[in-house]
Amino acid sequence: MDRTSRSPGDSWDLASSVGATATMVAGQRVLAHREGLIDDPFAEPLVRAVGVDFVNRILDGEVAFEDVDPSFTVRLAAESMAVRTRFFDQLFLDAAAAGVRQAVILAAGLDARSYRLPWPQGTVVYEVDQPEVIAFKTRTLAGLGAAPRVTHRVVAVDLREDWPKALRDNGFDPSQPTAWIAEGLLIYLPSDAQDKLFDAITTLSAPGSRLATERVHDVATFVGGRPREITDKMRELGSTIDMEQLVFTGERTNVVDHLGGLGWTVTEIDARAAHADNGFEFPDNELTASFGDLSYVSAVLG
Template identity: 70%
Template structure:
């Protein structure tokens, strides 16, 4: 179903299912020793989406969907992304930042797995049902946050900056922000508004990690449609073309730079190579060769 104003989801449907898909790939990366995310697999299993459980159990061969998209490639691609965002948070902590915000946190478990310095407060922002599910599931697993952990159960289309401040967020202190795997699911004006709001809440020395995908046409081209059809045949109901917002949008690097951020960008190919992986020149991933991972410092 195509996106609409005010739509909602859980972790097994719509945009929420993509968060579970990402966590399933993190689980593969953890299994291969590429990243440390011991909570990814139990969280995916707790969601109970049959397709992803079968994938983790080896009952689905991703290469049958796209010969270039093997389990190993799925693990490597997500390891590149996870390491990028982990590094931003850890570098910010090393620089003395003691306030972190994970936007659209989904099944992100950084508040439970990263070695946060004493005195760090980690805020997670997402829809109420998503926050409740993950918090309850992690408690059932016996997981303990590794920092002061505050959940902000609110949709990003609502006044989330006020909700942050109401829960102790201090805009006078530098903050580490992540907007991971988020922008393509926002309308163009909402993307700009998100960065406006982040900037307004950021003291000098704040850090930000996000991505930039300059061309979303790959999500709706014939090849992607064929792959979506194949995935549907083996149980997936994710329709990426219906979940993302097409149309012209701001160049993220240019927009953040104009807002006073000092931005560093690494292209997908460069990021793979710096992590010791070959970037796939074929299959679906090749369509996103122009994607960049961004890290920025404010002020």
């Protein structure tokens, strides 16, 4: 049974609801950048500009991860985010090497890949997110004097609306192969919306298109038990994020099976193997176990 408090048409900025989770993720990218595991110089100024006190206090060392859970550390947070960031970066890099010159970042949040990846000449990157989120990031990066390293087109639309039309209206060409990423998105979608998202992506994708996303094997692991204890502890320390109220925990389609049925050739790697591939030891602790299994999924459309 779905226990979310989300409602149809709900909205947010980067300091509230689902948007605050994007800011928290960007905060982890700051840590990974500081540890030298990824290169994202834009993560910290973007996070600071959002101004979520709890996240900024983590970056300032006023709140330690060990305050939330003794088994968690800055290094573990950085390594976990490095694995995730490198995976999605690589999708774009591999697609570019294969000649793909059109890319889409869905639910872009504070993603700065348009500004930091070495895009080949002639590439167009589309970023899709809610209007307030897109406006904030674009304004903040411009204020920093940052410029995209690619032809960059923002598409200010909610994914619950007709985003394929908005994409096409901004110059997207469905006849050309496209590299898509849906990073950290699916748990915030109901099952039917998840299926419709991949159906729409497939309709918009020419042969040779590529896709990367994640699969959380059981979203219900975000509810109750140890995750609830961690959420309560974080709230004591100043966090306003309550994952139980943000994710959709009803039964959902296995994204690997769904994409396969749509004609994609799918590859799945679990988090443990992904850590090993990056030279990291997967943390075997109660915190990791309590949030369930995670896999990274990539696919090519034949």
